[in-house]
Amino acid sequence: MATDSWAQAVDEQEAAAESVNPNLRCTGLFLFTIFFFFFLFHFKEDKAAQSLLNKLIRNNLVNNTNQVEVLQKDPNSPLYSVKSFEELRLKPQLLQGVYGMGFNRPSKIQETALPMMLAEPPQNLIAQSQSGTGKTAAFVLAMLSHVDPNNKYPQCLCVSPTYELALQTGKVIEQMGKHYPEVKLVYAIRGNKLQRGWKLEEQIVIGTPGTMLDWCSKFKFIDPKKIKVFVLDEADVMIATQGHQDQSIRIQRMLPKSCQMLLFSATFEETVWNFAQRIVPDPNIIKLKREEETLDTIKQYFVLCNSKEEKFHALCNIYGAITIAQAMIFCHTRKTAGWLAGELSREGHQVALLSGEMQVEQRAAVIERFRDGKEKVLVTTNVCARGIDVEQVSVVINFDLPVDKDGNPDNETYLHRIGRTGRFGKRGLAINMVDSKMSMNILNRIQEHFNKKIEKLDTDDLDEIEKIAS
Numbered sequence: 001m002a003t004d005s006w007a008q009a010v011d012e013q014e015a016a017a018e019s020v021n022p023n024l025r026c027t028g029l030f031l032f033t034i035f036f037f038f039f040l041f042h043f044k045e046d047k048a049a050q051s052l053l054n055k056l057i058r059n060n061l062v063n064n065t066n067q068v069e070v071l072q073k074d075p076n077s078p079l080y081s082v083k084s085f086e087e088l089r090l091k092p093q094l095l096q097g098v099y100g101m102g103f104n105r106p107s108k109i110q111e112t113a114l115p116m117m118l119a120e121p122p123q124n125l126i127a128q129s130q131s132g133t134g135k136t137a138a139f140v141l142a143m144l145s146h147v148d149p150n151n152k153y154p155q156c157l158c159v160s161p162t163y164e165l166a167l168q169t170g171k172v173i174e175q176m177g178k179h180y181p182e183v184k185l186v187y188a189i190r191g192n193k194l195q196r197g198w199k200l201e202e203q204i205v206i207g208t209p210g211t212m213l214d215w216c217s218k219f220k221f222i223d224p225k226k227i228k229v230f231v232l233d234e235a236d237v238m239i240a241t242q243g244h245q246d247q248s249i250r251i252q253r254m255l256p257k258s259c260q261m262l263l264f265s266a267t268f269e270e271t272v273w274n275f276a277q278r279i280v281p282d283p284n285i286i287k288l289k290r291e292e293e294t295l296d297t298i299k300q301y302f303v304l305c306n307s308k309e310e311k312f313h314a315l316c317n318i319y320g321a322i323t324i325a326q327a328m329i330f331c332h333t334r335k336t337a338g339w340l341a342g343e344l345s346r347e348g349h350q351v352a353l354l355s356g357e358m359q360v361e362q363r364a365a366v367i368e369r370f371r372d373g374k375e376k377v378l379v380t381t382n383v384c385a386r387g388i389d390v391e392q393v394s395v396v397i398n399f400d401l402p403v404d405k406d407g408n409p410d411n412e413t414y415l416h417r418i419g420r421t422g423r424f425g426k427r428g429l430a431i432n433m434v435d436s437k438m439s440m441n442i443l444n445r446i447q448e449h450f451n452k453k454i455e456k457l458d459t460d461d462l463d464e465i466e467k468i469a470s
């Protein structure tokens with residue numbers, strides 16, 4: 001977890017500790033417990049918010065040229081992959097829906113996953129690929145293909161980690177099923193209260209694990225024995241939330257053996273993997289490797305300064321010397337980000353500020369405007385922008401170098417931040433602001449880590465700055 005969100009958790013922990021009984025205030029265990037839950041809460045919020053943000057701002061597939069790895073349950077059975085949606089023999093209404101969404105051909109993951117998901121008898125699947133590669137569209141198509149609209153009861157369950165994420169998947173179902181109005185959808189989310197004894201007629205139920213479990217066991221709105229497809233989406237986000245894992249397993253246990261189990265995740269850490277195997281017996285496994293992030297196509301520089309004002313001055317010089325289409329500027333704290341955004345605006349720049357206290361939808365709106373070029377500079381803290389893809393950025397400025405909670409260089413974040421300038425073979429530029437011995441030390445360690453020299457740049461020498469852009 002990056003420092004400012006860590007720091008924020010600490011701030012909140014301190015605030016909470018201030019307001020409690022003074023006798024308890026000094027109890028180490030008590031503080032630890034509070035901190036632990038704050039940490040868990042933030043961790044979960046972070047992951048779910050990030051996932052939602054990406055969904056809200058994305059309007060196309062993430063470009064991915066890496067190969068799909070497939071592990072088949074039965075290694076002797078032939079592996080089908082399709083290059084067109086026609087080959088899948090979809091119902092005409094669904095093909096119309098797919099084309100209506102502007103999909104011309106299956107994405108990399110869909111090429112392999114869809115034939116498996118649509119096969120008879122149904123096959124179980126665990127699929128992992130980074131967000132934006134077409135997983136949601138794939139399982140939505142599978143659910144819509146498997147339901148029988150003549151049967152007026154739930155046949156597909158889809159479990160998502162949060163209410164907002166469930167709604168996003170629901171939207172995809174509605175879009176893709178636009179020409180298939182006989183198929184109906186209902187949300188099993190808190191707040192959607194049904195009368196006792198109610199029997200659902202909708203064929204697809206999408207919701208969060210707690211409510212879904214209640215609807216299956218306590219209220220019996222759903223007969224789990226009639227479920228044909230069970231989808232567990234965003235398993236990595238799911239297990240970051242306490243209780244969700246157990247609830248999902250309990251739902252899964254009520255389903256018939258013949259039910260098709262599908263699990264999707266953006267990552268495959270040990271914990272996710274263990275969970276996946278408990279939920280999906282005899283799975284086929286598909287993995288799509290992440291596009292390797294490299295520093296090869298990125299020119300890296302550092303600028304020596306003594307204060308944040310000097311850093312700002314250096315930034316203005318850079319802007320004065322080279323034409324920057326769009327830049328992302330990373331600061332360590334919200335306070336610095338706010339200050340810098342204000343200063344840049346006063347200089348006449350069109351600035352967008354992404355800040356931690358904004359709601360997820362507000363953040364999405366800011367990123368969307370930036371992505372559409374309405375603002376040319378995005379000032380942000382790392383927490384806000386982690387995992388966000390904005391392809392057209394040509395310059396990244398580390399107004400503060402990324403450090404972890406112990407003050408050591410955060411190499412992963414560094415790579416991730418500047419990696420977005422040199423994507424898809426384009427050349428990018430990264431400029432690091434160094435303002436103390438400590439940050440010089442951090443920079444040196446980053447250079448050592450990547451075994452890549454970061455050149456010094458004199459921002460008072462306009463000719464020199466011009467050269468770096470050529």
Ligand SMILES: Nc1ncnc2c1ncn2[C@@H]1O[C@H](COP(=O)(O)OP(=O)(O)OP(=O)(O)O)[C@@H](O)[C@H]1O
Nearest residue numbers: 059060061103105106107131132133134135136137
């Ligand atoms: N075959 C396709 N052709 C073109 N666009 C597609 C295709 N499949 C999906 N998309 C679009 O690409 C974007 C990402 O797809 P999708 O949401 O299914 O990915 P995902 O892997 O589930 O990502 P996330 O987990 O972040 O939702 C969406 O805007 C979706 O409409």
